Structure formats: C-alpha cells, structure tokens
Amino acid sequence: MQTKQQTLASPISFSGKGLHTGVKVNMTVLPAPENSGIVFRRIDLENSPSVPALCEYVTDTSRGTTIEKGPARISTVEHILSALWTMGVDNAMIDIDAPEVPIMDGSAREYAQKILEVGLVEQKADRKYYEVTEKQVYTIPDKGVAIIIYPDDEFTVSVHVDYNSKVIGNQYATLDPFNDYAQQIAPCRTFVFLHELEPLLKMNLIKGGDLDNSIVVVENPVSEEQLEHLKKIFHKDDIRVTGGYLNNLQLRSSNELARHKLLDLLGDFALLGMRIKGRVWASRPGHYANTEFMKQLIHAIRRDGEKPAFRYRPDKPALLDVNEVRKLLPHRYPFLLVDKVFYLDNNSIGAIKNVTANEPQFTGHFPTEPVMPGVLLVEAMAQASGIIVLKSVEHPEEYSTYFLRIDNVRFKHKVVPGDTMQIEAHIIEPVRRGIASVVGKVFVGGVLACEATIMAQIVRNKKPE
Known part of the structure; x- marks a missing residue:
C-alpha cells in the first residue's frame, strides 16, 4: 500500500540565537498542504519572501547549509530539516524572522520533542520516493570523503567518521527503521575542533557559539595563555580541558560525534525533496558532500525520467489473473x-x-x-x-x-x-x-x-x- 504524505497536527514554535550570526531568532513551523514540501518564509522581510528546502537553492555549506532564493536567505537549516524529515513530516511552512535557524542546544532534540508532542496528520496525497536502482558514488579522495548509495527497499544510513583524532577515534552511527531518531540521534550536538575556532571567528562565524550549544574537541595540551584567550571568547571564567573536551563535558553517547554527522546528513538529504529507498554508507560526510550528492541524485532522476511507483516481481503470483x-x-x-x-x-x-x-x-x-x-x-x-x-x-x-x-x-x-x-x-x-x-x-x-x-x-x- 502506498504511504501517504504527512504534516504537523498543529504549529510548533522555537526561540534562540543563530550559531553563526548570534542574532535572536523566532521560528514557527506550520502545517502545510499536501505536495507543498518544506518551505522557509522570511517574515522579517518585505512581502515575506520564501525559499523551498531543495538542494537547487543551496548557496553555501561552510559550517552549515544555507539556502537562498531571491531576497530569502536562510542559514543552518540542517537540524530542523533533519527532525522534520526523519520523523515523517513531508509538508511544512517555516516562518522565521532572521537569516538563520536557531541553534538551540546544538542538536535537534527540542525540535524532535515538539514534533512528538503535537503529532502528525495523514494527508490524501501519496508520498514521492526515489527508488535507487543502481549503485551511485560521490567522493572527495584527498579528504577521505565518500558517500555511496545502494538499491534497497528501505532507507538506511551508516556513517563512519575518522579525523585521525586520538580523542574521537573511529566512530560509527546508523539509522534504520528500528532506530528511535528522537531518542538516539536528535539529542547529539554539533562539534568543532579547538584549532578550528580562530579561523571560524576570522570568517565572522560562530558568533552565537558557546559551550552550551557545541562540543569543543581539544587534541593537544593548552597553555595558560590559550585558556585566558578562550575565557574571553566564551565569556566564561571557568574554562578548562578535561578528557579531550572543554569544560568537563559529558557526552550524551560514546559515539555522539558520529551520530551528529548522521543527524546533519539526514537534514541535507531532506533537500532532495522526496523520500529515498536505498542503503547509504558515508565516510566523513559534511554539508558540501551531502548537498553535492543530492544534486547528483537530482541529475540522475532527471536523466532517467519518471520511474514506476510499484515494483513488479514476475516471480510472485498475480493478485488478479x-x-x-x-x-x-x-x-x-x-x-x-x-x-x-x-x-x-x-x-x-x-x-x-x-x-x-x-x-x-x-x-x-x-x-x-x-x-x-x-x-x-x-x-x-x-x-x-x-x-x-x-x-x-x-x-x-x-x-x-x-x-x-x-x-x-x-x-x-x-x-x-x-x-x-x-x-x-x-x-x-x-x-x-x-x-x-x-x-x-x-x-x-x-x-x-x-x-x-x-x-x-x-x-x-x-x-x-
């Protein structure tokens, strides 16, 4: 039987600051009609311009995914898209009064909780699926990045991360129909290496970043001078390094960083605009690779044309002879x-x-x-x-x-x-x-x-x- 599209049963609202802009953000996710997809609407701009959450509108992937159409530009869309898409929302209008989605605690936990609280309603239209019929590969060899998708009847993902880090080590995370996204993946927070902080600050990014919404990984010993500098950056007097992380951080799972990469990948894959039936394996995925792979799939869909909605198995008995x-x-x-x-x-x-x-x-x-x-x-x-x-x-x-x-x-x-x-x-x-x-x-x-x-x-x- 065909699976039907779904939308939220009622609106859900969030307030917070943007990770990179640091500005206060108010965002409301509204139910939307069938076949409308997920659309962001900048209600702070004249005429409230909108931009569909589709990979063709991706304009930037530096430390987050940005989509843009005309005057409507929205940054860091991956966490809210990850929660909506993975938890079954096909259609939603997202009203937002700033150029960036609120970072919350660096994860999608609050988004997932609100979706569970209000629930979903089934709509009349059938869901649209891209059924993978042949193996497809995207790689960036010099960075060790690879994303591969294989034909399968369901959507599953396996993620592997290895940054040659003695703190992180090799980590793996998976999504399959038996995983509880809201409990196992949504709570996992974004992370950054300590040596990446200065370049990001010079790029005018992470103005809203702090130790409450991101994990900071520390690979090497930190001098007193560096600690004083970090205190100024984060406006905290008790900065310290414990177990390879700033401020005696307690991980929410032993593979939290890999799970967050999985969370990000799911949000970026939502930009395909349709569900996927296929098995994904990803090594060191990132926003650029994720969104480029979605563009590659869009190209394959357009090249191959429309596919049958149902799979015919000649070896199976007919329903009606x-x-x-x-x-x-x-x-x-x-x-x-x-x-x-x-x-x-x-x-x-x-x-x-x-x-x-x-x-x-x-x-x-x-x-x-x-x-x-x-x-x-x-x-x-x-x-x-x-x-x-x-x-x-x-x-x-x-x-x-x-x-x-x-x-x-x-x-x-x-x-x-x-x-x-x-x-x-x-x-x-x-x-x-x-x-x-x-x-x-x-x-x-x-x-x-x-x-x-x-x-x-x-x-x-x-x-x-």
Missing part, C-alpha cells in the same frame, strides 16, 4: 489489454500487458515496423483504471466505465512486440456521482512510455432482455 480480470472488465479478445494485476489498493493499481507480434493491430500498424498504437496505450490505462474504480462499487460486474475526457496525453517512447507494459493508475479525486478522475502511466523496462489524465463515468450495464 486474467480470469479474475475478466470478471471485472467486459472487454474480450482482441481488446482486453490487461493480462494480470500485481498491485492493488483503494486508490492505485499496477497491471501488466505483454505485447506480442500475434496481436491483430500489428497487421496494419505497421506491416514492416510494428508499433503499439498510442490509442491502445491510452485504452490499456483506461482498463486498469476501470478495475480500481469498479472495485469501489457493489456488484462491479453490473457496471462499466466510459470515457468522458482525456487530458495531458504524452507519448514518450514506442512500445513494440516483445515489450512488457507496466500499467499504473492512481485515483486523484474521490469518486463522486459516478465520476472518476485518474492519472494513468505506462512503463516499459522502467522507462515512461505514455501518460494521461483520464475522466470516466461509471454506468450500470443494460440488462439483456
């Missing part, structure tokens, strides 16, 4: 264009039509170059649509469906003898007064061959006299 299809449809040879149904729910269907050279249409279309007529592709989509529509009425054998209109017909590729047509249809509006609206698609070898929007009417068959 041709004899059961005949009980629902009045069509017979040579006009029955659905051989079997392999997927079926209340709103969608996946069906198969095997195209052979023995079919009569190829006698004249065309004698020397047989091609399946486009009108028959549309008819096949209509017949598949008829099955899901007729299953919504009692005694479906007493009814038939008739075309009212066909819109947005697109023919992408030829269908020829020997091809296996995977036919998909999705009801896009509830059936009212016997009128059904359906989006139909035909795929061959996973490639879209034809699509159309079909409106049909359910009509009771005349009883034979």
Whole structure:
C-alpha cells in the first residue's frame, strides 16, 4: 500500500540565537498542504519572501547549509530539516524572522520533542520516493570523503567518521527503521575542533557559539595563555580541558560525534525533496558532500525520467489473473489489454500487458515496423483504471466505465512486440456521482512510455432482455 504524505497536527514554535550570526531568532513551523514540501518564509522581510528546502537553492555549506532564493536567505537549516524529515513530516511552512535557524542546544532534540508532542496528520496525497536502482558514488579522495548509495527497499544510513583524532577515534552511527531518531540521534550536538575556532571567528562565524550549544574537541595540551584567550571568547571564567573536551563535558553517547554527522546528513538529504529507498554508507560526510550528492541524485532522476511507483516481481503470483480480470472488465479478445494485476489498493493499481507480434493491430500498424498504437496505450490505462474504480462499487460486474475526457496525453517512447507494459493508475479525486478522475502511466523496462489524465463515468450495464 502506498504511504501517504504527512504534516504537523498543529504549529510548533522555537526561540534562540543563530550559531553563526548570534542574532535572536523566532521560528514557527506550520502545517502545510499536501505536495507543498518544506518551505522557509522570511517574515522579517518585505512581502515575506520564501525559499523551498531543495538542494537547487543551496548557496553555501561552510559550517552549515544555507539556502537562498531571491531576497530569502536562510542559514543552518540542517537540524530542523533533519527532525522534520526523519520523523515523517513531508509538508511544512517555516516562518522565521532572521537569516538563520536557531541553534538551540546544538542538536535537534527540542525540535524532535515538539514534533512528538503535537503529532502528525495523514494527508490524501501519496508520498514521492526515489527508488535507487543502481549503485551511485560521490567522493572527495584527498579528504577521505565518500558517500555511496545502494538499491534497497528501505532507507538506511551508516556513517563512519575518522579525523585521525586520538580523542574521537573511529566512530560509527546508523539509522534504520528500528532506530528511535528522537531518542538516539536528535539529542547529539554539533562539534568543532579547538584549532578550528580562530579561523571560524576570522570568517565572522560562530558568533552565537558557546559551550552550551557545541562540543569543543581539544587534541593537544593548552597553555595558560590559550585558556585566558578562550575565557574571553566564551565569556566564561571557568574554562578548562578535561578528557579531550572543554569544560568537563559529558557526552550524551560514546559515539555522539558520529551520530551528529548522521543527524546533519539526514537534514541535507531532506533537500532532495522526496523520500529515498536505498542503503547509504558515508565516510566523513559534511554539508558540501551531502548537498553535492543530492544534486547528483537530482541529475540522475532527471536523466532517467519518471520511474514506476510499484515494483513488479514476475516471480510472485498475480493478485488478479486474467480470469479474475475478466470478471471485472467486459472487454474480450482482441481488446482486453490487461493480462494480470500485481498491485492493488483503494486508490492505485499496477497491471501488466505483454505485447506480442500475434496481436491483430500489428497487421496494419505497421506491416514492416510494428508499433503499439498510442490509442491502445491510452485504452490499456483506461482498463486498469476501470478495475480500481469498479472495485469501489457493489456488484462491479453490473457496471462499466466510459470515457468522458482525456487530458495531458504524452507519448514518450514506442512500445513494440516483445515489450512488457507496466500499467499504473492512481485515483486523484474521490469518486463522486459516478465520476472518476485518474492519472494513468505506462512503463516499459522502467522507462515512461505514455501518460494521461483520464475522466470516466461509471454506468450500470443494460440488462439483456
């Protein structure tokens, strides 16, 4: 069954300071309509310009991910996106009155807690998925960065970090369907090495950073002079180094730093704009690599075109074989264009039509170059649509469906003898007064061959006299 999109049950609000700007920030995450995605709106600017949370709008990845469209620029978006996306929010409008998301305690813990408190509501539209069909790799060899994604039925992530640090060592973190994101990943805080602080300050960053919202890793002995300097930076009189961290810090887990890298990766992966079915392995990931990999996936999606929503397994038994299809449809040879149904729910269907050279249409279309007529592709989509529509009425054998209109017909590729047509249809509006609206698609070898929007009417068959 298709998974539905979700949004928040009610708004959630946060206040804090920006990690890099240091400014006070107020942010409210609002429920949003289906298919709207996650969008940031700068309510402090004239006309409240907005920017969608998509990788095409990423403009900067120095110590955080920044997205920008026109005058709307938002920095450090990864933590709130990580919490929303991983906890199931597909659509949200984020109103914010500053150019940076509040850092809170350096983690996504408070974001996750608020999402759990208000809960989610299911929407009518199906979720959109990118199903990985082949291994894809992104690397930065000189920095030891690698992100690899493999085909899988679920979304899982394994992260490995190794900075040649005697304090951190090798750390691993994973996300799979059995992990509790809110408890195990969201509380893990951002971190920085002590030797990185001065360059960041010179870059006019981390103005809002302090020891309450970040972990500072100390690799080498620190002199008294350096400690005095750190006291001035953090405005604290009790700066000290204990166990490789500033101020006797207690880690929330032994692999907190790897878990935070996983948290960041999930937020950056949300910028793809659709869910992923694939297994990810990442070594030393960072915002630049994460977002560049998402751009690489977008390029692959556009290159490959639209993919089927359902996976056809020829080795599995049909949900409806041709004899059961005949009980629902009045069509017979040579006009029955659905051989079997392999997927079926209340709103969608996946069906198969095997195209052979023995079919009569190829006698004249065309004698020397047989091609399946486009009108028959549309008819096949209509017949598949008829099955899901007729299953919504009692005694479906007493009814038939008739075309009212066909819109947005697109023919992408030829269908020829020997091809296996995977036919998909999705009801896009509830059936009212016997009128059904359906989006139909035909795929061959996973490639879209034809699509159309079909409106049909359910009509009771005349009883034979």
